[in-house]
Amino acid sequence: MRITNRHLKKFAVVVTLVYGAEFGALYYVLQKEYTESGCKRRALQKLEACTAAVESLGGPPLKVYSLNLIDKYNRLHQDTAQVKIPVAGSKTNGYLYTSAVKDPYKNRWSLRHAVLKLKEGQVFTLLSPYPAAKAQSQAPEHVKGIDTGHW
Structure with a gap:
């Protein structure tokens, strides 16, 4: 049986x-899992x-975009999660x-912990696992600034 280039191209x-x-289906399922996570x-x-x-973003209302599943920061395991959520308002995004x-x-x-970092560089610490007085001296690197992928 002879296979031609035309058949190979179709295949x-x-x-x-x-x-x-x-x-596409796998990406959709994973995106839905992230979105529905508590x-x-x-x-x-x-x-x-x-x-x-919220006022710095220019909200309410705020727009919440889909997560970038390729981003190494986003990790969702059975009992731990680390998520970078893109948000935007009428003034700016972050x-x-x-x-x-x-x-x-x-x-x-x-x-x-929850930290909002705006495009302009402004940072809002919404939740820190350490008391405010000790946060700068004893907090791990991901709490002092914005975690760049090290958990």
């Missing part, structure tokens, strides 16, 4: 379409409770950096 197109559809919801509630941060742990008995997420 390559079909395989590309099938894998592209599978990748971690993201609690972080956004914390942001909305900080009027200074990222809400959060980390959380899940209580296996209550099946609920508890935020460990």
Whole structure:
């Protein structure tokens, strides 16, 4: 049986379409899992409770965009989560950096820290796991500034 270039091209197109559809479906499922996680919801509630941060963004209302699943900062495991949520208002945009742990008995997420960093460089600490007086001297690197991917 002889296989021509024409048949190989058709086969390559079909395989590309099938894998592209599978990748799209997987991306959608993962995006939905992140969106529905209690971690993201609690972080956004914390942001909305900080009027200074919301006003700096130019809200309400705030726009919350899909997570970049390729970004190395975003990690969602069974009992820990680290999420970088893109948010925007009418004035500016930024990222809400959060980390959380899940209580296996209550099946609920508890935020460990939440920090909003605006495009202009302004930073709002919405939740810090350390008291304010000790935060600068004893906090790990991800609390002192914005975590750049080291957890």
